[in-house]
Amino acid sequence: MDIWSLLTILMLACFVGYFIIWGVTPALHSPLMSVSNAISGIIIIGSLLSLESCTTLGAYILAYFSCFLAAVNIFGGFAISQRMLEMFKSKEKK
Amino acid sequence: MLMLQHTCYLLACLFLILSIRSLSSPRTAILGNRLGILGILISIFAAMSSLGLTPLLLSFCTILLGAIIGIYFALKVKITALPQMIAVFNCLGGLAAVCIALAAVLSSSPKLFDNTFGMIIGGIAFSGSIIAFAKLQGLMKGTPFHFRFQHFINIALLLMVVLMSIIFIFHPNFYLFFAMTFMVMVLGCLLVLPIGGADMPVVISLLNGYSGWAAVGIGMSLNSQILIIIGTIIGSGGIILAYIMLKAMNRSVINILTGGFSGNSGNQHLSSNASIPNSASPQDAAFIMENASKIIIVPGYGMAAAQAQHSLKNLATVLHDKYHADVKFAIHPVAGRMPGHMNVLLAEANIDYKDVYELSDINQEFSSADVAYVIGANDITNPSAKRDPSSPLFGMPVLDVEKAKTVFFVKRSLSSGYSGVDNPLFFAPNTIMLYGDAKAITEQIVKYLEQ
Numbered sequence: 001m002d003i004w005s006l007l008t009i010l011m012l013a014c015f016v017g018y019f020i021i022w023g024v025t026p027a028l029h030s031p032l033m034s035v036s037n038a039i040s041g042i043i044i045i046g047s048l049l050s051l052e053s054c055t056t057l058g059a060y061i062l063a064y065f066s067c068f069l070a071a072v073n074i075f076g077g078f079a080i081s082q083r084m085l086e087m088f089k090s091k092e093k094k
Numbered sequence: 095m096l097m098l099q100h101t102c103y104l105l106a107c108l109f110l111i112l113s114i115r116s117l118s119s120p121r122t123a124i125l126g127n128r129l130g131i132l133g134i135l136i137s138i139f140a141a142m143s144s145l146g147l148t149p150l151l152l153s154f155c156t157i158l159l160g161a162i163i164g165i166y167f168a169l170k171v172k173i174t175a176l177p178q179m180i181a182v183f184n185c186l187g188g189l190a191a192v193c194i195a196l197a198a199v200l201s202s203s204p205k206l207f208d209n210t211f212g213m214i215i216g217g218i219a220f221s222g223s224i225i226a227f228a229k230l231q232g233l234m235k236g237t238p239f240h241f242r243f244q245h246f247i248n249i250a251l252l253l254m255v256v257l258m259s260i261i262f263i264f265h266p267n268f269y270l271f272f273a274m275t276f277m278v279m280v281l282g283c284l285l286v287l288p289i290g291g292a293d294m295p296v297v298i299s300l301l302n303g304y305s306g307w308a309a310v311g312i313g314m315s316l317n318s319q320i321l322i323i324i325g326t327i328i329g330s331g332g333i334i335l336a337y338i339m340l341k342a343m344n345r346s347v348i349n350i351l352t353g354g355f356s357g358n359s360g361n362q363h364l365s366s367n368a369s370i371p372n373s374a375s376p377q378d379a380a381f382i383m384e385n386a387s388k389i390i391i392v393p394g395y396g397m398a399a400a401q402a403q404h405s406l407k408n409l410a411t412v413l414h415d416k417y418h419a420d421v422k423f424a425i426h427p428v429a430g431r432m433p434g435h436m437n438v439l440l441a442e443a444n445i446d447y448k449d450v451y452e453l454s455d456i457n458q459e460f461s462s463a464d465v466a467y468v469i470g471a472n473d474i475t476n477p478s479a480k481r482d483p484s485s486p487l488f489g490m491p492v493l494d495v496e497k498a499k500t501v502f503f504v505k506r507s508l509s510s511g512y513s514g515v516d517n518p519l520f521f522a523p524n525t526i527m528l529y530g531d532a533k534a535i536t537e538q539i540v541k542y543l544e545q
Contacts, residue, residue, distance in 0.1 A: 001317050001319070003314075006313075006314055006317070006319070006322060009319055009322050009323060010310065010322050010326055013322065013323040013324075013326035013327055014326055014330055016111065016323075016326075016327060017326055017327035017328075017329070017330030017331055017334075018330055018334065020111065020114050020115045020327065021114070021327075021330060021331040021334045021335070022334065023115065023118045024114070024117045024118055025117070025118055025119060025120070026338075026427060026433075026434060026437075026452050027120065027425075027434060027437040027447055027450060027452070028117045028118075028120060028123055028434060028437070029335060029338075029432075029433035029434030029437070030176065030432055030433060030434035030435060030437060030438045031117060031123060031127075031434070031438070032114070032117050032331065032335070032433070032434070033180055033298065033299065033302055033335070033432060033433060033434075034176070034180055034183075035113065035114065035117065035126070035127060035130055036114065036302060036306070036327075036328045036331050036332070037180055037183050037184050037187065037302055037305070038130065038134075038183070039110055039113070039114070039130055039133075039134065039324060039328060040184075040187045040302070040305040040306050040309060040324075040325070040328045041134065041187055041190075042110070042134060042137060042309060042320065042321060042324045042325070043187060043190050043191055043194065043305070043308065043309045043312055043321065043325075044134075044138060044141075044157070044190070045137055045138070045141045045318055045320060045321055046190075046191070046194045046309065046312040046313065046315075046316055046318065046321055047153075047190065047193075047194055048138070048141035048142055048145065048153055049141055049316045049318060050194050050197050050198055050201075050316060051145060051149045051153065052144070052145070053198070053201050053203065054197060054200075054201050055200070055201040055202070056200050056201065058197075058200050059196075059197040059198075059200040059201045060197075062193045062194070062196050062197035062200065063193070063194065063197045064152060064153065064156050065193050066189070066190040066191075066192075066193035066194045066197070067153055067156045067157060067160070067190075068156040068157075068159060068160045069160070069186045069187070069189050069190040069193065070160070070186070070187065070190040071156065071157040071158075071159070071160025071161050071164065072160040072161075072163050072164035072167075072183070072186050073160075073164065073183045073184075073186045073187045073190065074134055074160075074161075074164065075160065075161040075164035075165050075168070076163075076164030076165060076167055076168040076179075076183050077164070077168070077180075077183050078127060078130060078131050078134075078168075079164065079165045079168030079169055080168040080171070080176065080179060080180070080183075081127050081130075082124070082127055083168070083169070083173070084173070084176070084438055084441075085120070085123045085124045085127055086124065087173075087438070087441040087442050087444075088120040088123065088124075088441045088447055
């Protein structure tokens with residue numbers, strides 16, 4: 001993919017981000033932080049993709065290490081968000 | 095196979111965007127979180143599908159290990175330690191970006207600029223989050239930390255990093271990249287060090303956004319659209335949240351980065367008035383509350399520090415059930431140490447989120463309230479932000495607690511808040527101070543009310 005298509009995607013994503021983040025209710029700003037934190041673990045795709053192009057042992061170790069870190073980030077982040085959101089949810093039954 | 099992979103990425107992207115979108119209401123939020131998990135799993139599956147057998151197994155094992163460790167800590171941590179935990183996870187995401195960039199440079203990837211960008215942002219997110227964690231956890235003093243030539247050193251470091259990146263892009267060299275990584279991390283530490291505790295909401299939001307931008311850099315380097323899209327959304331989310339926090343404090347980014355309230359004018363020390371504020375015992379407070387029909391509770395960081403949310407819940411319950419009072423909670427956007435911190439703590443104490451109001455929704459109700467119960471908050475109620483143009487707080491939106499018939503301040507002492515500005519409200523005729531620990535005082539009031 002050429003740089004211009006990537007930049008176009010980037011620009012459009014900025015707008016999507018702008019509108020969906022403003023749509024988040026202020027009461028849920030903490031969960032927003034933890035969910036977006038968990039989702040930023042999407043960088044794990046980067047670690048997995050970079051495995052294909054690794055040439056040295058050092059690069060492999062770094063790629064696997066980053067894979068591990070991102071996995072902790074993703075699953076830990078979603079688990080925390082789940083805990084947080086369940087607290088908000090429990091009042092619905094009232 | 096390629097088509098399947100792209101379909102997966104597309105779906106994952108959709109799910110992840112929807113998952114943030116669903117946070118617009120507490121009702122849909124939990125479904126959104128599941129969608130997010132699903133989205134990430136699909137994208138991991140898609141990325142793994144193109145791997146050979148050995149890397150597939152190895153990466154599966156590392157992910158599994160990471161998942162177990164992450165979930166273990168996430169379930170073990172106390173809800174009160176949430177800001178710290180988010181800082182820790184954020185620091186991992188930043189470090190992951192740095193590692194990927196290093197691996198790419200080691201494998202002589204041609205995308206020099208993109209990797210450098212990812213590394214710089216990721217490095218700052220990593221080391222900045224560590225310092226933020228240390229401050230939030232109390233390993234380091236929460237007060238702004240200043241040293242000589244601070245700004246000079248920061249700017250010099252920044253210029254050096256920029257210069258080295260330019261050299262690196264024209265003459266790729268791994269050692270240079272490694273040195274840059276090190277310098278960026280030092281820079282991240284130095285940037286967060288001078289920032290004080292109450293400014294943490296801004297910093298955490300920004301750092302959270304940085305890990306998104308780091309993902310954009312890596313995505314550019316690896317030609318991955320999903321990384322670019324999701325990274326951008328998270329990155330812009332961080333910036334927007336930081337903007338909301340800054341507006342709620344009426345401050346600028348420069349002001350925050352240089353640390354503390356720099357415009358601290360010492361000429362308006364009210365304590366020199368020698369007037370003594372009214373104070374009372376919890377028993378007296380309980381007596382006044384018994385006769386109140388509308389009570390607004392204003393929590394601040396002091397409530398989080400004393401973990402008084404459960405006693406507050408008891409207070410609200412007894413006031414509502416026994417005395418049929420209308421109890422509401424008023425939350426200022428920057429109360430606490432992260433955006434929405436108070437909302438989470440009140441939710442933890444099982445307080446209905448429909449009783450919890452944002453500043454703009456409840457501010458006009460103070461005039462009809464009999465009692466405002468301010469617990470562990472100070473600056474966010476300071477009326478000089480509205481009246482006194484010389485005050486450093488001037489222009490900051492505040493809660494109009496002084497309009498209530500009686501204002502209770504639960505505080506340990508008369509000391510000023512984070513801004514260092516005295517609160518004239520303490521000396522107002524309708525203000526009553528309740529000195530002591532937020533939790534202990536609230537529990538005593540509840541005890542008297544139950545009698």
